[in-house]
Amino acid sequence: MPDIRVKICGLTRPADLQAVADAGAAYAGFVFFAKSPRNLSVADARALALQAPAGLAKVALVVDADDATLDRIVGEVPLDMLQLHGSESPDRVAEIRARHGLPVMKAIGIADAGDLQKIDLYSPVADQLLIDAKPPTGADLPGGNGLSFDWRLLQGRKYWQKPWMLAGGLTPENVATAVRLTGARQVDVSSGVESAPGVKDADLIRAFVAAAQAE
Numbered sequence: 001m002p003d004i005r006v007k008i009c010g011l012t013r014p015a016d017l018q019a020v021a022d023a024g025a026a027y028a029g030f031v032f033f034a035k036s037p038r039n040l041s042v043a044d045a046r047a048l049a050l051q052a053p054a055g056l057a058k059v060a061l062v063v064d065a066d067d068a069t070l071d072r073i074v075g076e077v078p079l080d081m082l083q084l085h086g087s088e089s090p091d092r093v094a095e096i097r098a099r100h101g102l103p104v105m106k107a108i109g110i111a112d113a114g115d116l117q118k119i120d121l122y123s124p125v126a127d128q129l130l131i132d133a134k135p136p137t138g139a140d141l142p143g144g145n146g147l148s149f150d151w152r153l154l155q156g157r158k159y160w161q162k163p164w165m166l167a168g169g170l171t172p173e174n175v176a177t178a179v180r181l182t183g184a185r186q187v188d189v190s191s192g193v194e195s196a197p198g199v200k201d202a203d204l205i206r207a208f209v210a211a212a213q214a215e
């Protein structure tokens, strides 16, 4: 069985990038969202991205970003994918994909079975989907809250058109169960591999990737 591909999101320091690469993750995520403890300036993200080893895909996470913001990020940071983690409509996802010439991953918040309909809505316009827990009402962050959803909602799902990642409240302790229950072949984590909000922990990153790929 092929390895599970892991994305570690919210890197802020060169040491984080090294830990992600050493652990064998496939994707490194950089957050551009002012309210996040993982928020990066464009200059800092550029410096980090330039240090990424070949083969580690660099993903910029944005939340309802306007064109000027995206132009700046894409113009200055070497990237492999955009992660849209706000309320972007399907039309806006298609527009961003066309304008920037990068693969786009749309995050979809899941709380109950009804939310799964959004997967069909966004599949035609996104290159990948990120199936995440829906944030609680009034939350500051639309993701990165360490909250999971009922993974059984994904059991027995029909075929989805696009590659997808599982996210939301994953940790080194629960990721193997999550993979087993959902059949995910890609997983994404942020707070579950931190020692404090915004501070990644190399041991947790290593443990997370190993646990995900042990399945």
Ligand SMILES: O=C(O)c1ccccc1N[C@@H]1O[C@H](COP(=O)(O)O)[C@@H](O)[C@H]1O
Residues within 6 Å of the ligand: 009, 010, 029, 031, 033, 036, 037, 038, 061, 063, 085, 130, 132, 141, 142, 143, 144, 145, 146, 147, 167, 168, 169, 170, 188, 189, 190, 191, 192
């Ligand atoms: O990580 C953040 O700060 C963040 C901010 C705004 C939107 C999304 C964010 N993170 C993404 O959320 C999911 C789940 O995170 P967690 O593992 O539950 O902490 C993950 O995909 C991050 O990419």
